Amino acid sequence: MVKKAMLFLLCLFLITLAACSKTSQTTSDGRINLDYWVLFGGGDLGYMQDIVSEFNESQDEIYVNIILQDFDDYYTKLVTSVAANRGPDVAVSHAATVPELVNQGLTTPLNDLAGHVDMDFNDFYDNLKDAMEVEGEYHAVPIDSHPFILYVNTDLAEEADLLDENGQPIIEETPEGFKDFFMKARQALPDKTGIAITTGGLDVYRWWWTTYFQMGGTPIFSDDLTDPEITLDQDIAVEAAEYVHSFFGDIIPMHLSDPYETFQSGNAFSLMTGVWGTGIWENADLPFTAVPYPQLFDVEAAQGGSHTLIMPIKEESTDARQQAKMEFIKYVSDSGLKWAEAGHIPSKPEIVESEPFQELPYRSDYSSISPYIVFTDSTIYQSAAETDMTRSLDEIMAGRLTAEEGIKKMVHDLEVTIR
Incomplete structure (x- = not known):
């Protein structure tokens, strides 16, 4: 048994070593060879694979290998591999995670390198550009924003007489009007879920x-x-939590297990989540529309994130390889x-603002909120927070x-996290 256990451990070690081995720096035809780590799943991966293929075909000096990593332990693998100088040449990172990676000394500043490929950070949305800056330097390049939006089943909305002449939801943009929109749907469609969303989890957040x-x-x-201070406005945090909580019960059933399946099967009037659902519902031939979460209160603001590209540090990188990485990122x-x-x-x-984008269904409808996304703060504690x-x-x-008790708990837990 001991010998079998030792053999198993040896095999595991060899497999791990092989998995972590470095890719050759050049291809057989002399192109600079780059490894590109991604964390995408579902439909996203296919679109990114197409972009990489198009890049490889667009020139004959650089070849990029797209490598899918498991989402659940993606950042653990990324940190470990970079620390061992076996990391990728380019990697996807969520904007919220960039400050943590920078603080660990794992990313390459991109200010100067961007200039070498004629890339100007001022070409990005201001809020996105600001989210890429950590202590005066840009350490990531944003490739998108993905806000929290509203999806509505148009067949059900038409049945409930809640669409205008353009096929868009009739929503009065007030706190009461927004709730009334879903109450009318529930009254007209009592056997359907009003909003498909879980009682807890990231979409409620x-x-x-x-x-x-x-x-x-x-x-x-x-x-x-x-070393940040907690500047959360507790009174507003309580008020916001009370408003969201008021939808549960009549409009949203408690403890819904699978919002996506409920919406896709036609058993929900609406769903609220990120924009990545758009491609999913299109491919599923679901009758739907996608609209921005409306401005219900005084400030135009939206929740959202951004996929970015970072250049992990590598001891052996030459100027030519750094240039190649930056060209791919651009x-x-x-x-x-x-x-x-x-x-x-x-x-x-x-x-x-281009005509081809404006002709895309749905995207042009909700893209207007991109400048108003409030990104997370530039702190190493964001993931834990x-x-x-x-x-x-x-x-x-x-x-x-209660909302008051829950927000007090939130502040207490945040204080423990940052101390």
Whole structure:
């Protein structure tokens, strides 16, 4: 048994070593060989594979290998591989995670390199550009924004007489009017779920975030990478949580297990989630429309994130390889029209304002909120803070804590996290 166990461990070691081995720096035909790590699943992956293929075919000096990594442990693998100098040449990172990677010394500043390929960070939306900056330097290039939006089943909405002459939902953009829209749907369609969303989890967090900042909420943290102060406005946080919670029961059933399946099967009037659902519903031939989450309060604000490209540090990188990496990064950021087919909003206003993008269904309808996305604060505690906030909101939505109790718990947990 001992010998078998030792043999198993040896095999595991060899498999791991093989998996972590470095790709040859050049291809057999002399092209610079680059490894590109992605975390995409579902329809997103196919669109990104197309972009990489198009890049490889567009020139004969650089070849990019797209490598899919498992989402659940993506960042753990990324940190470990880069620390061992076996990381990818280019990698996808969510904007919220970039400050943590920068603080660990794992990313390459891109200010100077961007100039070498004629890439100007001023070409991106201002809020996106600001989200890429960490302590005065850009460490990532945004390729999209993906806000929290509303999907409505148009067949059901037509049945409930809730569409205008253009086939768009008739929503009065007030807190009461928004809720009334779904109450009318429930009255007309009593056997359908009003909004397909879970009682807890990230979509409720996204909804609360949108509401909080529309109400005039202050940033969660002060502007400090490693030693921030909590600047959350607790009164507004409570008010936002109470508003979201008021939808549960009559409009949203408690503890819905699978919102996506409920919506796709035609058993839900609507669903709220990120824009990545657009490509999914199109491919499923679902009768739907996708619209921005409306401005219900004083401030035009939306929750959203961004997929970015980073250049992990590598000891052996030459100027030629750094240039090649940057050329690929620029190519992907310029391919926003193709990437928009997955549902995302391109990171550059020039692409969004172009006629080809404006002709895309749905995307042009919700792209208007891209400049108003409130991105997360530039702090190393963002990932842990998101977990803290989501857990507290779970307790509120499930009715185990009042909104006031839940927000007090949220602030306490945030204080523990940053100390």
